[in-house]
Amino acid sequence: MNPIRVALWGYGAMGQGVARLVAERPGMELVAVVVRDKRRVPQPVPGDPLLTTDPEEMFARRPDVVLLSTTSFVRDVETIILRIVSHGVHVITIAEEMSAPAAADPAAAKRLHEAAAAHGVGVLGTGVNPGFVMDLLVVALTGVCHRVEHIEVQRINDLSPYGPTVLRTQGVGTTPEEFAAGLKSGAIVGHVGFRQSMHLIASALGWELERVQEEREPIVTRVRRQTPYIVVEPGQVAGCRHTATGWRHGREVVRLVHPQQIRPEAENVETQDFIHIQGVPEIRLQIRPEIAGGLATEALAVNMIPLLMAAKPGLHHMTDLPVPRAVLGDAGEILRSLRPA
């Protein structure tokens, strides 16, 4: 069987991890990478693909699927996805809002679905969160429930490995006053994806949420915290505690809590993913330490390739495809086993 031909669009930290993974997977071939500036690409690129700034050159390598990792927002990736789809090529993106684009822009979601269906390919947004911890895993756990009264998820993670862009959008290194101003101006955003996770949970369970509410608070450190990228002094902000609540019939039914900070261990905070479903039966799940975000997002983007290619054409969500799995055998054979006979 011919290998699955994979191209990347975007080659930041995440794209580089994805490239390594594609290159080592049997049955996958990395055929091209669309970059912004060839001179700034760290060498060597695994799998020795074509490097190009011109998407048309990438399409000329006839990829089966493009893994897109540029920005977080539907408004920024819609045009790119429509362009890829128009070449009859599947798209998997780690753009957070694309995990449930209708939560950000229902009209865009409809356009994407119709274009993908018309060209006979699939479009999927995935990643560790949104895409897994706060939605797919939660939905799967409710599958063993007779009743669900309330869902709480906490993802307590460590921003220490992340560089300046991420730290800035989380307000790390600001004073509490600068943090407040940053929230107002939109420079500090916290987590992107709560609305998508809420949307995925609610539509899977058949709930209508009348209201989703978000809150962002600074995590002010009492001790000095340091990473390769930043030093934060006592009294400054080490991260953002971002919470979303979903309401139904006047009652809170979903609470998603995501405190993200550098060096959480400096104040004895243990990182973890935690899910508590109040219902019948009651479920308490803990993953400690938390699922490593960068690695997990890279893995999901690659592991979902055969699942998306085997699905019916159109826009997909993690909750309407079979569960992700590490595609460790020959990806082409796994794809064949998934396709209708």
Next chain:
Amino acid sequence: MNPIRVALWGYGAMGQGVARLVAERPGMELVAVVVRDKRRVPQPVPGDPLLTTDPEEMFARRPDVVLLSTTSFVRDVETIILRIVSHGVHVITIAEEMSAPAAADPAAAKRLHEAAAAHGVGVLGTGVNPGFVMDLLVVALTGVCHRVEHIEVQRINDLSPYGPTVLRTQGVGTTPEEFAAGLKSGAIVGHVGFRQSMHLIASALGWELERVQEEREPIVTRVRRQTPYIVVEPGQVAGCRHTATGWRHGREVVRLVHPQQIRPEAENVETQDFIHIQGVPEIRLQIRPEIAGGLATEALAVNMIPLLMAAKPGLHHMTDLPVPRAVLGDAGEILRSLRPA
């Protein structure tokens, strides 16, 4: 939208739980129950369905799906499933071996698949284990992995709620000598489903396991343990510690450990579900206490109805359908939202 018409075949403890759940779910209607002896049916039956010993009377109520809960084994349920399928009715069963029937009998799996496909309906085996804890949840977690070196799952549960049949097949109340003899004669079987879980994990990941090995040991109690159904004295057997290992390229890659006993707290054993994936990233998941088995199996049987009805006809596994979810809204509407437009 018309409600989904559900019938039950089998009305033991599990069937009764399923009936309660179907009756309370919006968009589902319990239309008939096939029982062995009408005089022995506990009253009232939720949803007031037709009670009958004659399957043809059940079919005359035109169910969309039959939930089958009679025995654990493919050899016992194949004929029943083929009969249901021939009426153009979907089948969900909690027969453990049906979660991956090819692991028990590849020819039967093929027959079931072809019959279901020919009649345009789906067939699915599900349950808490096999079907969820030791396979679906494990597979889903590997989805965030670049590499998987070894998988260990422990399900430490409590048999105290269970009656004489289950206790007997686990050897509860025997002496260690009787336990050994029971294993030999086949009267004591331990857990049914390891081969199915191994099969689901291996085929999802694209692994070929060259060997699956099982071991059963008595859990001999040091203290008196008592349930409504049995008293076990010190030195007697309180349960069965059943383990399966899967081997690939001469190395153990999967270890499933399932000690089942009455009153585990009597010797300070904490019940839990535990998954440890050695790989990149490494993952340690804990659900404490363990997912309540009976409730979860009932819920999965009912919650999978719209997912199976929306899937393409044929034999399905939990790993090739979208993740389970608590179907809390109108089941008919959820079904419609899942079906291709």
